Amino acid sequence: MKIALLGYGKMGKSIEKVALDRKHEIVLKIDYNNQHELTTENLQKADAVIEFSTPSSVLTNIQHCFNTGVPIVIGTTGWYEHIPELKVQCEAGNNTLMYASNYSxxxxxxxxxxxxxxxxxxxxxxxxxxxxxxxxxxxxxxxxxxxxxxxxxxxxxxxxxxxxxxxxxxxxxxxxxxxxxxxxxxxxxxxxxxxxxxxxxxxxxxxxxxxxxAHNRNGFALGAVLAAEWLKDKKGFYTVADMFNFSI
Ligand SMILES: NC(=O)c1ccc[n+]([C@@H]2O[C@H](COP(=O)([O-])OP(=O)(O)OC[C@H]3O[C@@H](n4cnc5c(N)ncnc54)[C@H](O)[C@@H]3O)[C@@H](O)[C@H]2O)c1
The missing domain is CATH 3.30.360.10 (Dihydrodipicolinate Reductase; domain 2)
Known part of the structure; x- marks a missing residue:
């Protein structure tokens, strides 16, 4: 898969390593210093976006993905009061989003x-x-x-x-x-x-x-890449529980 990373801090870098190990390609990396590169044209190069940035930037990043139609895996925390309105918007626009407070x-x-x-x-x-x-x-x-x-x-x-x-x-x-x-x-x-x-x-x-x-960030990073793979060909608003679906 071709993956875009929105947020290239501690988690973005861990995710890049896991994604490359799983033979994916990173086609875009957006961080605080190069936000001008977050364009529709650049996002369209990706099959999926993985977003681990900050609570103040995540909502704008989601809007860019919704406008482009690319599936988005969100790891950023601290924005959950907006979930109800985003779910409505995601489904109305036939978009694809997964969020998780923790992907491990x-x-x-x-x-x-x-x-x-x-x-x-x-x-x-x-x-x-x-x-x-x-x-x-x-x-x-x-x-x-x-x-x-x-x-x-x-x-x-x-x-x-x-x-x-x-x-x-x-x-x-x-x-x-x-x-x-x-x-x-x-x-x-x-x-x-x-x-x-x-x-x-x-x-x-x-x-x-x-x-x-948690001993390190690898579990979060692997779960986020698995989520991007799982979302392929899906539409709708998901949480990580939909992917793991543990039964007892
Ligand atoms: N869901 C999970 O499994 C999980 C696991 C670990 C961390 N997190 C969350 O992920 C987020 C990132 O964590 P981190 O440890 O990588 O933090 P970090 O501070 O190391 O990285 C955040 C990066 O976002 C960048 N950034 C700032 N504004 C941006 C913008 N507008 N667009 C793109 N990038 C921008 C910053 O420059 C920084 O490099 C936090 O909200 C954290 O709580 C979630």
Whole structure:
């Protein structure tokens, strides 16, 4: 396949390596410094776009892809409040889009088991639940998109939790003033951490911890390239769950 990369930072570079290993060709690379090269003519050279840029540039990049008709795989996080309107626009224009807060196989297995665990824990309300995430200090959004997906998997299955609330733990200790129906997502920023997520169920009797640790960015990059391959000849608005479709 001919692939265009929108965003050529840490993830764009990892994706390029995986795509070349899988015998794909990179026909366009757009980063902050060469945005003028993002033209219809250049995008039309690609069979698929893989977009890992910034929350402030992703929506413009999606519009360029919709205008050109090229399928787009979005990895950028921090824009999810726009999903409903983009889904309508994507389907009305007969376009193709996949988004995921996390493309790694391991994390998507984690998402699935997280939902099953939450269903079980819903029967034991004396456990309180919270989510912790750790990422590198350059990460722009907080909480991570992955932590939001984990939190949604818990809120959908635990009756006592209605919404999530985020605390970014910087140098100062967090104020603990959450309501009982709010699910705490605690965000930590530590140099060089690619992504660690933990779900903690705590009671007076014991603690259950369920944890995923990414060792590097290769899992995200491979999942994004697999998504571009999977979208070939498809139309519509997808999430990565449509591709993995784990059954138990
Ligand atoms: N879904 C996933 O699996 C997954 C995994 C890792 C990271 N991410 C997300 O991907 C995004 C990128 O992560 P990263 O670690 O590569 O960040 P990064 O800061 O290393 O790279 C982002 C790049 O986007 C470029 N950029 C800025 N404006 C642009 C524009 N208008 N058009 C194109 N490029 C532009 C920047 O110059 C930078 O090189 C973040 O939102 C991050 O949260 C998602």
């Amino acid at each position: 196989v391991g994390v998507n297995i984690f998402f699935k088991v997280n939902e099953v665990l939450a269903k079980i824990m819903n029967n034991y309300p004396y456990y309180d639940v919270q989510v912790e995430e750790i990422h590198h200090t350059q990460k722009l959004d907080s909480p991570s998109g992955t932590a939001i997906t984990i939190a949604e998997g818990i809120i959908d299955n635990i009756d006592t939790k209605k919404e999530w609330a985020n605390i970014l733990i910087a140098d100062t200790p967090a104020e603990d003033n959450l309501r009982a129906d709010q699910l705490l997502i605690e965000s930590h920023r530590i140099e060089s951490v690619p992504g660690t997520h933990t779900v903690i169920y705590d009671s007076e009797i014991d603690t259950i911890e369920f944890k995923h640790t």
